[in-house]
Amino acid sequence: MTKVYAAISNKGGAGxxxxxxxxxxEYALRGERVLLIDADGRLNLSGWWRLCHSKANVPxxxxxxxxxxxxxxxxxxxxxxxxxxxLVIIDAPGVDSTIQEAIIGSSQLVISxxxxxxxxxxxxxxxxxxxxxxxxxxxxQILHLNVRTRITVPGRNLEAYRYVRPFVVGLQxxxxxxxxxxxxxxxxxxxxxxxxxLGTLQMQELSDPVxxxxxxxxxxxxxxxxxxRAKITGDAA
Ligand SMILES: Nc1ncnc2c1ncn2[C@@H]1O[C@H](COP(=O)(O)OP(=O)(O)O)[C@@H](O)[C@H]1O
Ligand SMILES: [Mg+2]
Numbered sequence: 001m002t003k004v005y006a007a008i009s010n011k012g013g014a015g016x017x018x019x020x021x022x023x024x025x026e027y028a029l030r031g032e033r034v035l036l037i038d039a040d041g042r043l044n045l046s047g048w049w050r051l052c053h054s055k056a057n058v059p060x061x062x063x064x065x066x067x068x069x070x071x072x073x074x075x076x077x078x079x080x081x082x083x084x085x086x087l088v089i090i091d092a093p094g095v096d097s098t099i100q101e102a103i104i105g106s107s108q109l110v111i112s113x114x115x116x117x118x119x120x121x122x123x124x125x126x127x128x129x130x131x132x133x134x135x136x137x138x139x140x141q142i143l144h145l146n147v148r149t150r151i152t153v154p155g156r157n158l159e160a161y162r163y164v165r166p167f168v169v170g171l172q173x174x175x176x177x178x179x180x181x182x183x184x185x186x187x188x189x190x191x192x193x194x195x196x197x198l199g200t201l202q203m204q205e206l207s208d209p210v211x212x213x214x215x216x217x218x219x220x221x222x223x224x225x226x227x228x229r230a231k232i233t234g235d236a237a
Contacts, residue, residue, distance in 0.1 A: 002080045004088045006107040008130070011123035012094030015113035015149040017044045018191050020091045025200025026221045028061035032086035036064045037076055039103055040093040044195070051197025059200045070102045077106045096126075104134050107142055109228060113149040113185075116161035128171050128178040135177070143231055144178040147220065149185040179227065183220040188213050 005023070007016035017040070024034045038045035049064040063085075067073035073090070080088060090103050104110055110131050112124040124146050131144040146168055148161075155161055168180040185191070190213050194201055201217060204210045 002085050004107045005109045006090040006103045008092045008110050008127040009112045009123040010096050011120050014120050019113045020089050022217045024062050025202040026217050027087050029202045034062045035085040035088045037090045038066045045091045048195050052199050055197040057199035070099045073102050109143045111145050114146050115150045116158050121167050128176045132176050147181045150187045151184045152187050181223050183223045
């Protein structure tokens with residue numbers, strides 16, 4: 001069955017589109033056939049895709065499509081079984097909307113990027129709550145994970161940074177099924193640069209900064225998959 005993941009945060013600029021392209025590159029490198037769905041009217045993801053084409057940096061094993069409405073999204077999802085993708089990643093809009101509910105409902109895993117800022121942290125909490133509401137309503141078991149992004153070494157001293165963990169613990173204590181990944185995405189120029197049509201991170205020449213970034217994203221994917229497996233085995237037990 002095709003896996004469906006989504007990046008959700010009602011905060012614009014939280015790091016959703018960046019996260020989606022980084023994950024897509026890593027899964028594609030593993031040989032998975034990845035479909036990215038741009039469900040954000042700002043069309044940043046499909047803009048990146050268009051630039052990749054015009055600069056002849058089209059990644060292998062990745063395709064990108066746009067779903068501008070709830071109905072378009074549901075049609076894309078319905079078509080999936082026929083199209084033999086291994087993984088779909090949906091890039092959500094940065095506002096609460098009816099399409100967001102459809103995105104969450106279509107997913108097995110929702111990931112919220114969290115920058116060390118109070119608005120970003122609150123938006124991740126809101127995403128956890130939206131996932132919980134949909135799980136309650138439909139008896140589903142959609143997993144919600146938070147990943148810290150745009151982290152810097154001095155930034156780790158910020159109050160907002162130190163607030164992320166207790167905030168997620170607070171959500172868990174309140175009964176939300178959510179978790180904080182230990183892998184963090186650092187603030188990296190290469191993450192910004194690839195948005196300019198350079199293809200995926202994994203296509204870049206292996207300079208030291210690219211190597212460090214690749215290691216980080218690989219660790220993130222391994223942690224996501226380990227968390228999913230633990231969840232699935234836990235459910236079966
Ligand atoms: N880890 C990161 N390092 C450096 N820049 C980042 C990182 N994550 C996001 N950005 C930059 O922050 C801005 C907003 O990120 P984006 O992924 O577009 O957020 P969203 O899709 O949630 O609106 C973009 O300019 C992007 O390049
Ligand atoms: Mg975006």
